[in-house]
Amino acid sequence: MRPPRAKAADAPRSGKARAGCHFPAVETRLVKTLLSETELQAGISRLAGRIQSDYAGRSLTILGVMTGSVVVMADLIRRLELPLRVGVVQASSYKGGLTSGPLSIAAELMPDVADRDVLILDDIFDTGRTMLGMLDHLQSLGPRSVRSAVLLLKEGRQEVEYRPDYVAFRIPDLFVVGYGLDYRDQWRQLPYVATLEPSDLADVGP
Ligand code: IMP
Ligand code: MG
16 A cells, blocks of 8 residues: 655645644745745855855864754855864753743863864854853953854844854844754754744744
């Protein structure tokens, strides 16, 4: 007997699906695309071009803030033709829901940054507190230089003066998921950036 066809193949691209579903094809119905795969890839290429020319002739240590930066990190580093070291750092001020808590940095996985040109990469610049905390921490470790790059900057949300050196996309003040970004540790695997409806934000996950 043939296996049943995945319902998602026939599903309309709008309308409401079950919250917390793990299949991207089905999630397509729940979420609204804000940045498509094509737009994202073009934005990452532009970002890579700027980084590439700014760091020409130097070697770069790129530090991805876990976990949200994993997808943009993978796409960005494959476009950089520079001597490149790649590391990760864990920082969280974000408890998986909508509000921020105090920032904690677990730097155990981080490579040595003393006397290096370092670029911190995060998924989104929201209040800015995570990035500012990371920069303070990094500065104390004696790098040659530190800059920051983010995939998204959420307009109108910043609570700090600092702005990232590189921003791939500016987005309105909406809660977004996909392309690494999560809501309660779900949705990171979507290949595009999407908004969740307020009702979905209440529904998803434990
Ligand atoms: P900030 O410290 O307020 O700038 O928050 C940065 C962190 O909050 C990011 O690294 C994300 O993990 C999380 N965050 C902020 N806004 C969103 C969003 O719209 N979707 C998913 N995560 C978000
Ligand atoms: Mg994050």
